[in-house]
Amino acid sequence: MKPWNNRxxxxxxxxxxxxxxxxxxxxxxxxxxxxxDTFGDNKFFWAGVEWFRKTLHSERFVSALIxxxxxxxxILAVEVPLGVLIALRMPKKGIGVPICLVLMSLPLLIPFxxxxxxWQVFGRNDIGLLGGTLKSLGFDYNxxxxxxxxxxxxxxxxxxxxxxxxxxLCYAGLASIPDAYYQAAQxxxxxxxxxxxxIQLPKLSxxxxxxxxxxxxxxxxxxTEPFVVTGGGPGNATTFLSIDLVKMxxxxxxxxxxxxxxxxxxxxxxxxxxxxxxxMTRHED
Amino acid sequence: xxxxxxxHIRHAYGPNPVSRDDYALKGVxxxxxxxxxxxxxxxSGCGKTSLLNIISGLVRPSxxxxxxxxxxxxxxxxxxRNIAQVFQFPVVYDTMTVAENLAFPLRNRxxxxxxxxxxxxxxxxxxGLTAMANKKxxxxxxxxxxxxSLGRGLVRADVGAILFDEPLTxxxxxxxxxxxxxxxxxxxxxxxTMIYVTHDQTEALTFADKVxxxxxxxxxxxxxxxxxxxxxxxTFVGYFIGSPGMNVLPVxxxxxxxxxxxxxxxxxxxxxxxxxxxIELGIRPEHLTLGRAGLPxxxxxxxxxxxxxxxxxxxxxxxxxxxxxxxxxIPADPHVAIDAGRIGVFADxxxxxxxx
Numbered sequence: 001m002k003p004w005n006n007r008x009x010x011x012x013x014x015x016x017x018x019x020x021x022x023x024x025x026x027x028x029x030x031x032x033x034x035x036x037d038t039f040g041d042n043k044f045f046w047a048g049v050e051w052f053r054k055t056l057h058s059e060r061f062v063s064a065l066i067x068x069x070x071x072x073x074x075i076l077a078v079e080v081p082l083g084v085l086i087a088l089r090m091p092k093k094g095i096g097v098p099i100c101l102v103l104m105s106l107p108l109l110i111p112f113x114x115x116x117x118x119w120q121v122f123g124r125n126d127i128g129l130l131g132g133t134l135k136s137l138g139f140d141y142n143x144x145x146x147x148x149x150x151x152x153x154x155x156x157x158x159x160x161x162x163x164x165x166x167x168x169l170c171y172a173g174l175a176s177i178p179d180a181y182y183q184a185a186q187x188x189x190x191x192x193x194x195x196x197x198x199i200q201l202p203k204l205s206x207x208x209x210x211x212x213x214x215x216x217x218x219x220x221x222x223x224t225e226p227f228v229v230t231g232g233g234p235g236n237a238t239t240f241l242s243i244d245l246v247k248m249x250x251x252x253x254x255x256x257x258x259x260x261x262x263x264x265x266x267x268x269x270x271x272x273x274x275x276x277x278x279x280m281t282r283h284e285d
Numbered sequence: 286x287x288x289x290x291x292x293h294i295r296h297a298y299g300p301n302p303v304s305r306d307d308y309a310l311k312g313v314x315x316x317x318x319x320x321x322x323x324x325x326x327x328x329s330g331c332g333k334t335s336l337l338n339i340i341s342g343l344v345r346p347s348x349x350x351x352x353x354x355x356x357x358x359x360x361x362x363x364x365x366r367n368i369a370q371v372f373q374f375p376v377v378y379d380t381m382t383v384a385e386n387l388a389f390p391l392r393n394r395x396x397x398x399x400x401x402x403x404x405x406x407x408x409x410x411x412x413g414l415t416a417m418a419n420k421k422x423x424x425x426x427x428x429x430x431x432x433x434s435l436g437r438g439l440v441r442a443d444v445g446a447i448l449f450d451e452p453l454t455x456x457x458x459x460x461x462x463x464x465x466x467x468x469x470x471x472x473x474x475x476x477x478t479m480i481y482v483t484h485d486q487t488e489a490l491t492f493a494d495k496v497x498x499x500x501x502x503x504x505x506x507x508x509x510x511x512x513x514x515x516x517x518x519x520t521f522v523g524y525f526i527g528s529p530g531m532n533v534l535p536v537x538x539x540x541x542x543x544x545x546x547x548x549x550x551x552x553x554x555x556x557x558x559x560x561x562x563x564i565e566l567g568i569r570p571e572h573l574t575l576g577r578a579g580l581p582x583x584x585x586x587x588x589x590x591x592x593x594x595x596x597x598x599x600x601x602x603x604x605x606x607x608x609x610x611x612x613x614x615i616p617a618d619p620h621v622a623i624d625a626g627r628i629g630v631f632a633d634x635x636x637x638x639x640x641x
Contacts, residue, residue, distance in 0.1 A: 178374070180372045180373075180374055180376050181376050183338075183343050183370070183372065183376075184370075184372060184376040184434070184437075186342075186343060186362075186363040186364065187341060187343075187363055187368065187369060187370045187390075187438075188389055188390040188393055188437060189363075189364045189390060189393035189394050190389070190393050191393065194389075194393065198378045198380060198381065198389075199378065202378075202379045202380045203379075
């Protein structure tokens, strides 16, 4: 019999250290800040759940949260159906396939702050192509001063940036449906709608679950693009949780409040993602 | 119900076919009679599925016309042709129940709900899934799913023909036998024109009135089991039907004798040998007798296949299968005797008819 001992556990050590330094320790630092009061000089006073209570009762937090929820809701309502529609219309074979795939991938390859800068300039009504065109057509478009215009600009930018992700996921899902299904649907005399409803949509449900989750999480955490384009304004019109959080932590140096807010923010994303996942996969098995 | 006429159908999947090899179907000219059951038998890639898809309208033939009775349907869509087709792998609509799956082809054709209900109940009974009518189709096993596919083919009372594309491949052996008998019974009962594609000769011969053997994009022979066995029109039929298949021996012709190396076999009388073609003799293993008389052979091995033995031997270096009784012993100096009346002569693979 081979001798055995517990030394194999040491093999886990590198990964354990990596996870500890990249996730566990930073997270616990935040937890540490969230339950204490600090006045610099490294002096800490126990505050209990006071920061959490304050955050949840602050109007500033609640209104940013509502803005975030509305933004994510609009993003999902636009990008998911649009993505499915584009994926259905994309060519299935021939030279069109690589061309479409490359065009679709392009926005995904651009760094977030560059996307923000592109739209910041694109939308300016003095030098931007979009803003200038709208202005010369007689629209009084100005995302710097008009909250509705700022929202529309951010939403159009996000749709431009991220719909491709839904398209690519759905396109892959559609490509995995065997021809026999379409042939059987023809034999059964199914209409185009019936074919979508009973063959394509059920086969897409898995990738759509992933698409909805990813788009929810990313849009709920959006920071860079609104920061570059609107800086959270006009007023607080586009101040999302992430923007407010950075403001609180680095400009106001309110570490306890920011830490409590981070944890609540994190738990909301976790909770909503779990709800989406549970609802969307409840039919399986 | 309808007679299906294929008028010089050719099909190529690539664009601009030039040579004969570019065609997956190399010219099919045949009429399927109304109400008959046919089997299309052939190896993978011989064009049988292409032919089926052309009949159902999933594929438009490159050349030729297709008629249902007197109507030219070549350019009609699948939906307008009113054909049922069952595929090799089960196709079910996952989100629907078993009963909804069966009702789907009828609903799409706007049949009255009351009639849908009775038809679905009948078909559920037929395929033995009545107890599962309200279960979601996604949870079923492959057998049950394929039964639903079959059921969707059978549910429409007015179909012109029902096409089966190797429908029992994924079914387990016992169920295969049951379903095949049920299909045969349905055919007797309702008299649909049925075309059944398979590469399994037993399946073909037990299902169909007429078996069409396809090879390399062509129908090489149409006949019943006896005809295919005794008078194969092509060496491929001889080889494909029977287990083991017919022995095909290339020979040199010298007057009325066929020469294999040092050995000579008398050619059947009444067969005229054309010049300039390669000549082969076809002899079934069942028509050879192992013993001490005849042509000398060497025995490679003996396979025991139950109630008889298959002797794998060589005649002048050519492989030869001989069917021998279960208790046959192998002589030390083995010879083979040929039943002279059963020798088929093939020129460039096609059978030469005897005029006597």
